[in-house]
Amino acid sequence: MKVRAQISMAMNLDKCLGCNTCTVTCKNVWTNRQGAEYMWWNNVETRPGPGYPRQWENQDKHNGGWVLDGGKLKLRIEIKKDYKPPGLDDYYEPWTYEYEVLFSEKQTDQQPVARPISLIDGRPMDVSNGPNWNDDLAGTDLLLEDPNLDPLQKSIYTQFKDVFMMYLPRICNHCLNPSCLAACPRKAIYKREEDGIVLVDQSRCRGYRYCVAACPYKKVYYNWKTGKSEKCILCYPRIEAGQPPVCALTCVGKIRYVGVLLYDADKVLDVAAEPDPTRLMRRFIDEVLLDPFDPDVISAARSAGIPDDWITAAQRSPVYKMVKKWQVAFPLHPEFRTLPMIFYVPPLSPVVTTFEQAYGAKITDVFPRVSELRIPVKYLASMFTAGDTALVEQALKKLIAVRIYERSKNVTEPGLADKAKQALAEAGLTEQDAEEMYRLFAIARYEDRFVIPTNPKRYANQPQLQRGVAGLP
Ligand code: SF4
Ligand code: SF4
Structure with a gap:
């Protein structure tokens, strides 16, 4: 490794x-x-x-x-x-507008117009x-x-x-x-x-x-x-x-999370050459990306010169949690075989608009089933999991289960608590997972969204700083 x-x-x-x-x-x-x-x-x-x-x-x-x-x-x-x-x-063709015309044009009956001009050669152009x-x-x-x-x-x-x-x-x-x-x-x-x-x-x-x-x-x-x-x-x-x-x-929606992922460089080429693209996707997550809590991984990481603060950052990494721990985030087009390291949590569709049609007025069923979502799962799978719809469905189920669970904490409705438990069980989540996911997805603070250790070069000649970080064996 x-x-x-x-x-x-x-x-x-x-x-x-x-x-x-x-x-x-x-x-x-x-x-x-x-x-x-x-x-x-x-x-x-x-x-x-x-x-x-x-x-x-x-x-x-x-x-x-x-x-x-x-x-x-x-x-x-x-x-x-x-x-x-x-x-x-x-x-x-990149363009700008002749803005100076708006200020320098002589007075006429017509309002001056800033025509589009090419940013490459300055000639007037039609933007198409x-x-x-x-x-x-x-x-x-x-x-x-x-x-x-x-x-x-x-x-x-x-x-x-x-x-x-x-x-x-x-x-x-x-x-x-x-x-x-x-x-x-x-x-x-x-x-x-x-x-x-x-x-x-x-x-x-x-x-x-x-x-x-x-x-x-x-x-x-x-x-x-x-x-x-x-x-x-x-x-x-x-x-x-x-x-x-x-x-x-600067992301206004606070949709972006940044953190460390540990991976096994020895597995990269083998997994990238996996013939079945959907298997490639699963092997990428299971074999190439590593569990930063695994003692063998920690010891191999230390032997490879990865500083302890990077290992603890990998353990706290929001990206690790989404991609490896909960498996709700996927890379874009893994079938291109480049093993991309930017990941996406697939979107749920607007939920409330579909509930009346799908469930009548039963407020307890406000969250639709995955099969009822407006964005077809097949479409998301084509983009994020090389066509593996089961992976996307499982991720969406988890996201819906967390919403049902959170709702059950705040809405008094007979049977809602049981429903929440059932949804979590079906999605393979514990209540602790749901709490953690809710915090990360809905109300994360800056330091939860961005867990970025400083450059390890800083530690290159200071081995005493590479050991003894709290929480590591
Ligand atoms: S990622 Fe989306 S929400 Fe965030 S800044 Fe870009 S467009 Fe806006
Ligand atoms: S430019 Fe970026 S996305 Fe494209 S192959 Fe290189 S590393 Fe991957």
């Missing part, structure tokens, strides 16, 4: 407002400069929809991630032969695409470009009574088996040993853009001004100081 520690994030999609505050704050801090106008290291997509860049999930078109060749992992793109990064049409082009437009034809929709049922999703929508915030997944890194012939992309953050060394990059094509999430961008590739850096200068990334700090 080769234990490594990684800073990881989980997002609770139930609470995402689609406000894009995360997007704007990230933009202002990192990509507010020439050459990076069209880059959205953080973006929030309205789903179903084509996403950004357009149809990034369609690997027949975009050629990202890994495939199996005779049981062995192989990049889907063939370096130097098969070079297809997305074009400007897949992203969009953007990073959020289908924002909040569930029910339009654009959503049919979403590959997660069941092809046989596509037509029903455009009928008003059946449409559904949700938000999907995305950043680089800082994968354990990053195809961007493997595709770089210059070895300019590297995964940091101490915290797993994947970075592009700007001094080595020559702008070949194989990484752009190879990333199945399309989270590497080419800077047309510098001629080099860039990507989300998980705000590593902030992480090193124990601070959350800007997107997480």
Whole structure:
């Protein structure tokens, strides 16, 4: 067992407002400069929809991630032969407006107009695409470009009574088996040993853009001004100081949780090459991600030089609890085989709107069954568990059970307490789990949402600081 520690994030999609505050704050801090106008290291997509860049999930078109060749992992793109990064049409042509016209125009009968102009060459342009082009437009034809929709049922999703929508915030997944890194012939992309953050060394990059094509999430961008590739850096200068990334700090819905995950580096390639994608997903959680309370894991982590405060952080990590302990958070498209380390708690649908129809006016049944939810479980499974609906159903059951349990504490209703106990039992949760989940999901404080130890480099020459942290054997 080769234990490594990684800073990881989980997002609770139930609470995402689609406000894009995360997007704007990230933009202002990192990509507010020439050459990076069209880059959205953080973006929030309205789903179903084509996403950004357009149809990034369609690997027949975009050629990202890994495939199996005779049981062995192989990049889907063939370096130097098969070079297809997305074009400007897949992203969009960035634009601004001629604002100065509003101030400098001579007086006329007409109100002056600030026309859109290209941010690349300054010419007037018609705006016809953007990073959020289908924002909040569930029910339009654009959503049919979403590959997660069941092809046989596509037509029903455009009928008003059946449409559904949700938000999907995305950043680089800082994968354990990053195809961007493997595709770089210059070895300019590297995964940091101490915290797993994947970075592009700007001094080595020559702008070949194989990484752009190879990333199945399309989270590497080419800077047309510098001629080099860039990507989300998980705000590593902030992480090193124990601070959350800007997107997480400023998240209005408080949906983002940041913490340490311990993983077994020896298992990464074997699990990434698991032939059955749904088994891959389960093995990722069961075998690659480690239990930070396991004495063998603790001792192997110490032997690998992981400081004790990182191990205790892994034990307190909200991401560990959501992904490994309760198994309610999943990675995006595990079938791309990069083992992504950003996780998502799938959303419940709006609950109260369906209860009358499903249950009459029985207030005790205010929470619908998983099968009654508006967002199809199959759709969520296609996005988060390589199609394994049972995993998603189990996670949603747990989330509903916690709500029923919390409600039973506050509402006097005959039989409600028994119902809550039954819901918890069916979801495989104890009352203590439910209390803990409620605190983390609903009313978590800053220090519960962000458990980030400072950079271990600080401890490199101070072995006396690596031992004796309270609570560890
Ligand atoms: S999500 Fe990030 S780490 Fe993973 S392949 Fe894409 S750019 Fe690389
Ligand atoms: S700031 Fe938070 S709530 Fe708003 S869109 Fe981003 S992730 Fe969602």
